[in-house]
Amino acid sequence: MTDLPDELLPTTRRALLHRLAVAQSAGRTPSMVAGVLRGGRLVWSGARSMVDGHAPTLDVQYRIGSLTKTFVAVLVLRLRDEGLLDLADPLSRHLPGTPADDATVAQLLSHSSGLAAETPAPWWERTEGSLRPGLDDILEAERPLKHPAGRLHHYSNPGYALLGALVEKVRGEPWGEVLRREVLAPLGMDRTTLLPEQPHAGGFAVHPWADVMRSEPLTDTGLMGPAGQLWSTGADLARWAAFLGAGDDKVLSADTLAEMGRPAVAPDDAGWTTAYGLGLQLRRHEGRLLYGHTGSMPGFTAGLWVSEADGLAAFGLANATSGGSPAQLAAELIALTAEHEPRLPEPWRPLPEVDEELLALTGPWYWGAAPTVLRLRPGRVLELTQLTSLVGGGRGSRFRPEPDGTWTGLDNYYAGETLRVVRHPDGSVSHLDVASFVHTREPYGPDGAVPGGVDPEGWRAW
Template sequence: MSTDRTEGQMTDQLLPTTHRALLHRLARAQAEGRTPSLVAGVLRDGQLVWDGARSMVDGHAPDLDVQYRIGSLTKTFVAVLVLRLREEGLLDLADPLGRHLPGTPADAVTVAELLAHSAGLAAETPGPWWERTEGGLRPELADLLETEAPVKHPAGRRFHYSNPGYALLGALVERLRGEPWGEVLRREVLTPLGMHRTTLLPEAPHAGGFAVHPWADVMLPEPLTDTSRMGPAGQLWSTGADLARWAAFLAAGDEKVLGADTLAEMRRPAVGPEDAEWTSAYGLGLQLRRHEGRLLCGHSGSMPGFTAGLWVSEADGLAAFALSNATSGANTPLLAAQLIALTAEHEPRLPAPWRPLGEVDEELLALTGPWYWGAAPNALRLRADRVLELTSLGGGRGSRFRPAPGGSGTGLDGTWIGLDGYYAGETLRVVRAADGGVSHLDIGSFVYTREPYGGPAEAVPGGVEPEGWRAY
């Protein structure tokens, strides 16, 4: 008979009906998936608002401090370490691996391609299966890939998941930091985020891993291996409490580790999705999937005896994780996605209240209103977060802009950087006339004027017909 635990750290933030729906879905996953134990949780706006567990043992269920092996969720941690190196200028994502870690069969592929699984490398190591054998069988980096045909596809062309690719990224971190990747992870990521129960090897209390017979209700213990050099592909153990902290970080970033802009970069698809419906893709160390109409980012994970899933829905302000200790059965990545969908259905996110600017700047206010790209009408609005929002009024291009870094920080120096849409990364310049007034806007050579083909004729590419607008 199963036992459940439903009282989470902040359960008063959800309605009783939501609690019941989440518990019911968790209980079904444990029973139908025939897993010895299952623990899961939901976050809203970075805070844990529900957690629950089920177990095969009467009167006992795991709490948020019990470790489970999280498998390929480890890759999200390794990706953060690599991007920290990029932020410090120690590497560029376009660098070939051989520039920093020479002598491997993957010297020519780039760091970005390894992060995005688009390097074309083999999916697995040469036999025996690395997940169920001790890492001492592969003492050298050269042992991680086949010597004759390590590359299966042209680099950069398609997504092809590669566990050895992430082992190479872990070795890259070790080479540039001068110490084991696990120690770098503890110091640079886990400790700053308060994740003290995430470790390379299990530390009590931890769950044992099992295989459940497909045709009978009996179990077989799985080996708890130390995969050594393959560790960056799936070695980590963690807890529900620590994964809640990790989910909050992946949703919003933390300047102690990586900022929100870099996390947003990780969430963007790195190569074109192969399925026509665009149900899944991969960014820089993060999986992307669509579930019931919402876009999720995070990762799934599995190792013999364990499965895991963690997803973030940025649009809903929700995240969820699930951990189980069976090799197969309970689809924990799907469960985590379902917990997000259930919470969003029962308690949809409330829009943030509209608030005005804290202070009015007349120069910025004067920029708002209609602008024309040729004869195409657009509207420029100033939002409360001091972002300029350009909207096409005819179904054309639009983007948001923020003050360019290195300037005044207010945009009053006339330089802005595009945040999204067609003008993402492009520069908006406020061009002034000789008298100091605004002449026109220049966005990547596109001229916007206050009237259709208005303003100084010399500012409009190709000039303006001197006779102006006419009837025919």
């Protein structure tokens, strides 16, 4: 992060520690660990414990619950990026014979398949996976679907168990081993495991009406593992947060991560505060958009959020079934850091070289009578903006260059669409073709480029 120190200011660190202490105390949590990243680097961490003079380190494992789903989603998107499956594929194309044959991969990732939220009894989080030895055992035989597929977001833990089985079928080995080799090892996450390894925290339930507690079971959930089995540490979650913030081509590109972080189905509320992408939760908190995931299993809660706009990320871990809310804590740590030390804008710098042909394309263009402007950005990126101060609404995008001389839209209305520079026979520029819409240098330019032609009498008063 330009011009920012590796460590936070003392006042910021004190504010973060205070917020952590309040969460552990008011939440009546045996222990909590939290951290903040800036620009992909861990710049603050803290811990609080019920034991005087002792606090867990960043190397102590906690169970992270449904944060596991972000790892499974990355495995599935790797398969897609390798061309081994398509997100529109029905599950039966790769894993036939399950109660969810018609659900697509994308629907399973985004919890929009309509599948049941939980397994049939007994409560899967507190019972050994040996009670559900086959995929048929994780969903009701008579009514596995609770809603029509693709219509709405309905969280489904069994859906992610099916995604883990999909990874195993395509790769030909257990999903945990695929995860270790393809994701954890490249990112240096050696302390993230399927089963707890010392040192690890014990899981507890705290009585709701008295300051007493009891141990929770540390179960191996078997086939349900992809829904919430993983254990991790503060140090490893910092690495995971850095990856989710910027991508790593050894694991998954930044473009694919951006795809994961967009709402996959319409949010439930018009002014939505929460939504779900492809394995990532989205949340609005104090005016900023966060993505990441929450997690809970008996004895543990967890949360991790990334704020792309602020260049910040934060995580929280606790060893209590309820109370403390590490996910809320992580969101507030981001807000506190951004308030105390707001992100500095990058310095303006001129382009390293000038492409005269592209420079000649910049400036005003007109989509019919609607004025637009084309700007040249670093990396030969073209940015088309409609001048909404003059006309209502507006369409625009950034476009990346392609080897064939066209540009592909990166965002907004023209995401994925093609921009072409159309030339006259003599090589001079005629117009821009943006997803078939003609942009000319004058409003309804007279050179015949506009489909249907233009009034030969030109502009006139009536």
